[in-house]
Amino acid sequence: MARYPDDYKIRTRRRIIAAAGRRLKRDGIDGSGVATLMKDVDLTNGAFYAHFSSKNDLVATVVEDQMATQVALIEEALDDPSALPRFVDGYLSIAHRDDPAAGCPSAALLDEIARSGPEVRHAYRAGVQRILDVVAAHLSAAHGVDPDTAWNRALGIYTILVATVQLSRAVDDPDISEDVLRAGAANALSLIPANS
Amino acid sequence: MARYPDDYKIRTRRRIIAAAGRRLKRDGIDGSGVATLMKDVDLTNGAFYAHFSSKNDLVATVVEDQMATQVALIEEALDDPSALPRFVDGYLSIAHRDDPAAGCPSAALLDEIARSGPEVRHAYRAGVQRILDVVAAHLSAAHGVDPDTAWNRALGIYTILVATVQLSRAVDDPDISEDVLRAGAANALSLIPANS
DNA sequence: TGTACATCAGTGAACGCGCGTTCACTGATGTAC
DNA sequence: TGTACATCAGTGAACGCGCGTTCACTGATGTAC
Numbered sequence: 001m002a003r004y005p006d007d008y009k010i011r012t013r014r015r016i017i018a019a020a021g022r023r024l025k026r027d028g029i030d031g032s033g034v035a036t037l038m039k040d041v042d043l044t045n046g047a048f049y050a051h052f053s054s055k056n057d058l059v060a061t062v063v064e065d066q067m068a069t070q071v072a073l074i075e076e077a078l079d080d081p082s083a084l085p086r087f088v089d090g091y092l093s094i095a096h097r098d099d100p101a102a103g104c105p106s107a108a109l110l111d112e113i114a115r116s117g118p119e120v121r122h123a124y125r126a127g128v129q130r131i132l133d134v135v136a137a138h139l140s141a142a143h144g145v146d147p148d149t150a151w152n153r154a155l156g157i158y159t160i161l162v163a164t165v166q167l168s169r170a171v172d173d174p175d176i177s178e179d180v181l182r183a184g185a186a187n188a189l190s191l192i193p194a195n196s
Numbered sequence: 197m198a199r200y201p202d203d204y205k206i207r208t209r210r211r212i213i214a215a216a217g218r219r220l221k222r223d224g225i226d227g228s229g230v231a232t233l234m235k236d237v238d239l240t241n242g243a244f245y246a247h248f249s250s251k252n253d254l255v256a257t258v259v260e261d262q263m264a265t266q267v268a269l270i271e272e273a274l275d276d277p278s279a280l281p282r283f284v285d286g287y288l289s290i291a292h293r294d295d296p297a298a299g300c301p302s303a304a305l306l307d308e309i310a311r312s313g314p315e316v317r318h319a320y321r322a323g324v325q326r327i328l329d330v331v332a333a334h335l336s337a338a339h340g341v342d343p344d345t346a347w348n349r350a351l352g353i354y355t356i357l358v359a360t361v362q363l364s365r366a367v368d369d370p371d372i373s374e375d376v377l378r379a380g381a382a383n384a385l386s387l388i389p390a391n392s
Numbered sequence: 393t394g395t396a397c398a399t400c401a402g403t404g405a406a407c408g409c410g411c412g413t414t415c416a417c418t419g420a421t422g423t424a425c
Numbered sequence: 426t427g428t429a430c431a432t433c434a435g436t437g438a439a440c441g442c443g444c445g446t447t448c449a450c451t452g453a454t455g456t457a458c
Contacts (some may be wrong), residue, residue, distance in 0.1 A: 003454040010400080028311055030226030033444060047402045048450085054444065071268075111307050114296075114365035115224055121368040128367065156356060156383030157377060159363065163302075163355035167401065169310035171324065172317040180351060187352030191383070199421035200434065208434080229411060241401065242415085243435045 015041045015053045020062050020070075022101040025108035029059055029116065043143040054156035060119035066105035067127020074134055084135075088188045091161050091179045097168045106158075132158060143193045153191055160188045209247045216258045217265075218297040221304035225255055225312065244305045256315035262301035263323020267327045269359045270330055276337035284384045287357050288377045291362045302354075303361040305374055310338075328354060 019040040023032045034055055035045040052058040077087045090096065091104070098110045106128070111122050135154035139145040145153055164184030167179045215236040219228045230251055232243040239271070247253040271285045286292065287300070296304045309320050331350035335341040341349055360380030364373045 003399095003452095009401070020216075028226060028308060030224060031311070034446085035443080043401095043404055045445090046404060049446070050401065065327055108307055110359070110362045110366055111304055112224060114362055115227070118368055123367055125367040125369055125372065128363070129372070152379040152382055155360075155379040156386075159359035159380060159383070160352060160355045163306070163359035164351075166310055166358075167324070167351075167355065168304045170306055170317055171321045172314055176249075176321065176325070183348040183351040184355060186348055187355070187387070190352075191386075199419095199432095205434070230413085231398070231410080239434095241412090241435055242437060246434065 009051075012041070012043075016043075016051055016058070017049075017062055017065050020058060021105070024059070024062055025066075025103065025105060028099040029109065029112045035182055041058070048061050056117060056119060056137065059116065060123045063105065063109075063113065063120055064123040064127065067131070069154065070104060070106075071127065071130045071134065074131060078138045078142075080135065084138060084142070085189055088157070088171065088185055088192075092164055092185045092188070093180070094169075094181065097165060098175065101171065104162070104165065106162045107169075110162060110166075118126075145193060156191050157188050160184055160191070164188075205247075208237070208239075211320065212239075212244075212247055212254070213258055213261050215302070216254060217262050220255070220258055221262075221299065221301060224295040225308045226304065252313060252315060255312065256319045257388055259305075259309065259316055260319040260323065260355060263327070264337065265319065265324045266300060266302075267323065267330065269376075270327060272332065274334045274338075280334060280338070280388055281385055284353070284357065288360055288364075290382045291372070293373070293377065296365065298360070301359065302358045303365075306358060306362075324354075335388070341389060343363070352387050353384050356380055358389070360384075 010102050016037065017035075020037050023037055023040055033107045034048050037058070038048050048058075052061065073088070073155070077083055077090075094108075111118055132151060135157065136145075136150035137184060139153055140147045161184065164187075170179045170185075171177045171180060171195045173183045212233065216228070216233050219233055219236055230244050233254070234241050234244050242256075268285070273279055273286075274350065292299050292303075309316055328347060328350045331353065332341075332343075332346035335346040335349055336343045357380065359378060360383075364376045364380075367373045367376060
């Protein structure tokens, strides 16, 4: 029908979403302009509105996509009973701290998401619920945590991880930043019972 | 010497800093323009540069001021041995969740501070260190926590509080938001040993 | 086989607007002589 | 006592720029007949 394959446009859309995920996590929501986002995939600003109805539409889509990626990543990581402590160490690594663009959307954007409109916050909530469900299930299955308290425990670990990375990025002293990461790991691990 | 009292200008400066603290926590750093910040204290944009050398200068000053306020607030709150759990409940209250402008700067701005320049991050680090010192000292004195681990423990409580409030604001479902606050309180309290 | 038209992803200029910052100016008060 | 000048916090218009969004247009391909 046209010179483009059937999935050409949707592939471009996916490229925009992926690149915008990195850009938003690096520069923030308010800090990323539409023209820049399109330049990241070698397109011009005008083409943006053939793919999204507004910047807000893109942001909500990106948050949904980023959270889905995070769910998949966690599900894959928690494949064996000793996996959670390893995941915690990776999350609280210097590599993650120094590369927000490739990292967790919550650590990079949570307070900006909190200031966003209903679509963005809806997408975030759906994602975070799935993450907490996965972690809670793992805590029950692999660590013998009472299912009634597993969700609470998952949330404790989640909040420690997110704010620890935020804090390690915000602080201007490299030694303190590393201390923060180490302390965060100790605290997160203290919420994980030894394997049983 | 002039029609103004000696402290007139510095009082205006303080008014700007206080109003900007509320505005930044409500709308974010990138979301708050200089003209709006000045309008908040019934002045025009031009007068801004008689008080600050740049917007960045103001933001660093505001972060310093906000963190000093937070330190004072915590020092005052932790006056007796049973004070910390009460502070946790207040921090994780619906009132705090629903009023970012009057609340904790970390909960409102931490990831935007992490993206800021050295001046802002320096001001933040100085403040957060004092907060952690105060909380760690209280944990040792009032809860018998080993001084070697008190700082770690303080950081665990701090990160749970900050990210829990961020999360409760980001989520679009009121029931889940309240569950998050409750779970955050349970987790934070679990890091505080019973009084001894 | 040739020509007219349809499809479609993307271009790039333009819209009005708000951004951070600069600067000539205002107007009220004080001092000098 | 009157006048010229200094001080000072603040005004408000203007600077160039980037924002989100719109839209007439391009150019390559396909279909119709």
